[in-house]
Amino acid sequence: MDIELIKTFLEVKDCRHFGKAAENLYLTQAAVSTRVRQLERYFNVTLFHRTRNNIQLTPAGEKLVPYAESLLNTLRMAKQDVTLTTEKVAHISIAGTPNTWDVYIHDAISKIYMSQPHISLVAEILSREQLTRQLLERNLDVAILFDPPKVDELKIESLHMFNLVPVTTFQNKITTPSEVQRYIMIDWGTSFIHWHAKEVSGITVPVIRTSTARIALDLMLQCGGSAYLPDMLAKPFIEQGKLFNINNLPIFERELFIAFHKENENEERIIDIKNLLRKEAPEAPAIMKPKVV
Template sequence: MDTELLKTFLEVSRTRHFGRAAEALYLTQSAVSFRIRQLENQLGVNLFTRHRNNIRLTNAGERLLPYAENLMSIWLAAKKEVSHTSQHNQLTIGASASLWECMLSEWLIALYQQHSGLQFEARIAQRQSLVKQLHERQLDLLITTEAPKMDEFSSQLLGHFNLALFASQQSNTGDLTYLRLEWGPDFQQHEAGLISNDDIPVLTTSSAQIAGNLLKELNGYTFLPVEWAKKQKGLWQVADTKTLSRPLYAIWLQNSDKQNTIKELLKTSLVAQ
């Protein structure tokens, strides 16, 4: 099976348009059509119905879609595993946007200073997506606030950091609107005990920078890491509210061929002591 045919099939199914798929793949429209015909000939079925600009998946195409996505994911993971030996010095680290913004960027700078022979890829995504990438070997190391739940993962508790409510003015929560900054599913249990049930979030985001920038505009307050927030201009900790301690974990596959490198990197402190 030619993976380029599957890649083309996935792009056409996404755009539902041969011309837009051709632009995304840097191909001519005739090349895209030819690839789809090749795939249909190999499978012996029609994958799309074509009525002018109305491109739809057939029942066969719908059935192929999840398999094509899985095959491409496996193929990308395989390419990474057997890539050139020089690329074994590359480490892919994944975390949420807020962790990168508030803690991991400075840590990454320290890693570059201490390990000049390594190359890093900093990947931002939701935890669920990153766990899947870790399981599929598309990710080497995950930094998260939740402990792993799969036996094939190794983990190390890196420390704890404090979250507190911050606003762009000195005020109490009764005068402010709530902005929800996502810190993981289990955080919402703690959040519920500290936020009034009447405080419906006017904004939900995974980015501390976005939440912080909108506090003044929305007359809002949100949970931010204390050490990071104190370094930002124009932020005030909301009076008479509690701080919340959150753990920080490093997670990797037990049989990863990079686990020695990972353990060496984790000697560089990530959480302020």
């Protein structure tokens, strides 16, 4: 099948008009109509209800849309990968859990981008289980995470240490965990959860749970609240008087790890990235302005 037939079908679907679709594709209206008829003959269905100034998809046309879009996206990705191969550009995929982006990857990516111009990066947010599976399947080059899997095929190294500090938007003095107001529970990984249950057991029932520190911070600045945040994320807001340390609650030291497959064909590039990330620790994030509600 000619891929141009699929492109034409999607253009008519978007425009709901054969003439406008023809203009966008730099074709004649007759050529557009011919392509649509060819596609209809291929599937042996009618794809559009054709009435004057009112082109609508048939049920068969509606079903074809996601397949057509997926086909075009797959071809675009294939073209990109083939082009990278011919241009000898290294293709590196890096991913982390939501909170590793908040703490580290978000700012570290810019350093990789600036210092490694010959690398084509793919950056994603994945769950811990997805990270492990994709590393083992060689579909992911680098993972940054809090609780690395103990798998022989993977190489795990420490990347960064930081503190999770208890902070609040309320100025009244807190002496016990039970006095914490509007607590937001952030998922900082398995070891933090176990530590939290043991060391801060008397804390109030969370008003919300989230896997993203920036969501928690945004809620705190808008509506008030308390949470364990990375020291580098909380610092500028403490200095501005928007957040306050809860001095009577313990601090948790968190370690960040980098993981990659021992037999990855991009090992040299990965080592360069690892050394860069370890040497150039991300700076404190830019200050977020609270939204007006």
